[in-house]
Amino acid sequence: MELPSSLKPFFLLLFVSCLLNVSTIISQSLKQEDVLFGGKFQALYVIGDSLVDSGNNNYLPTKVKSNFAPYGSDFEGGKPTGRFSNGKTIADYIAIYYGLPLAPAYMGLSEGQKNNISTGINYASASCGVFPATGKQLGECLSMDVQVNYFKETIDKNLKKRFKTKPELSKHLAKSLFMIAIGINDYVFLYNKTIDPNEFADKLLHEYMTQIQVHSTEDFDFCVQRLQRLGARKFFINNLKPLGCYPNTLARNVPSGSCNEGANLLISIFNTKLRKALAHFKENSCMWKQKWFTRFFQRRVHTQAAVPRM
């Protein structure tokens, strides 16, 4: 099944860093692919939905769970973990790529464990989205704003114990990668044909960007941002997947196995707007602009995502 190239999964990468040692990165040759982004991250923090949930919904009263077979059949030990996958998620592959442990589900951690972890945490929650109402028909889940709140708690209650001075903590956060993969469920639960696709995409994007940034004035002030204000500097932002090619759509669509192009078009409207907003965000942050870097990363992640077992 060939998708129009505009709908092929890709990743938008966003680097927001004044602290980054740019010369170090630029001096690295393209051959040293394993040391992209300056080589090392101290941690991977994940905000998202079922694409990257590593078990948070196991701890929530919801029908949306994956803690039973055949989920996890290809995961380490062949056990269901609460990942909505037979194997690892894209967030897991990114952790492996950077030599980090798989980011554990926040909801499953004891206070002692939270205090002891400095390699990243996963806040993602299946069925949830950017709008607080999304997914709640099926039970509890963690919306994007709740996930960001939990990340703030991680900083305030846990990381501050481990990184005792402000410069130490800032350094840790600046050297961590923030992955964001959320938004498809907002379409699944809240969109219907009576709604203007452009208006819906605009509202969703506004809410999405609000979690990354806070506007301090009528105009967007791109230097005062929510995640960024908390200390996040490096973002890995996933666009929305083509909803019209999800397995349940393929199964129901006529002819069977074909994508619903209408649904894909809807999603591509949002993705186009997201890409523009991030480009603007980049320009208005003290950004390092290295285009090859983004392109390379897209390719690399594709390769990894295509490997069924790892």
Ligand SMILES: *[C@@H]1O[C@H](CO)[C@@H](O)[C@H](O)[C@H]1NC(C)=O
């Ligand atoms: C903290 O982490 C270390 C290394 O991973 C481990 O050996 C230790 O048992 C952990 N302590 C607690 C209280 O979880």
Ligand SMILES: *[C@@H]1O[C@H](CO)[C@@H](O)[C@H](O)[C@H]1NC(C)=O
């Ligand atoms: C479509 O969504 C709007 C906004 O949420 C809602 O008011 C309306 O009832 C929905 N229409 C249908 C047919 O579901």
